[in-house]
Amino acid sequence: MTEAEALALATHRHYKGGLYRVIGVARHSETEESMIVYEHLWPHDHGLWVRPAELFNGALADGSPRFKALDIPL
Template sequence: MTETEARALATHRHYKGGLYRVIGVARHSETEEAMIVYEHLWPHERGLWVRPAAMFNETLADGTPRFAPLDIPL
């Protein structure tokens, strides 16, 4: 997938530059912790990942969001 193709699907950009699409929020079966289900789109092979919502939404020590939301036209 090219960066342009990924940009058309992406909802977030990782602080290291990768493009991702959030699929939804799931609950951990044992702890009920909110988990973000997301798809890596670019620059590596596509794949599904999960990460605790608190970590997905956190801001790094320098103030940069781990995953910055992209402007999505309505």
């Protein structure tokens, strides 16, 4: 997948530049912690990942977001 193709599907960009698409929010079966289910689109192989919502939506030490939401045209 090219960067342009991935950008058409992506909802977020990681601070290191990768493009991702959020699939949804899941709940951990033991702790009930909210988890973000997301797909890595570019630049590496596709794959589904899960990360605690607090970390996914969190900021780096400098205050910038770990995953920045992309503007999605309606």
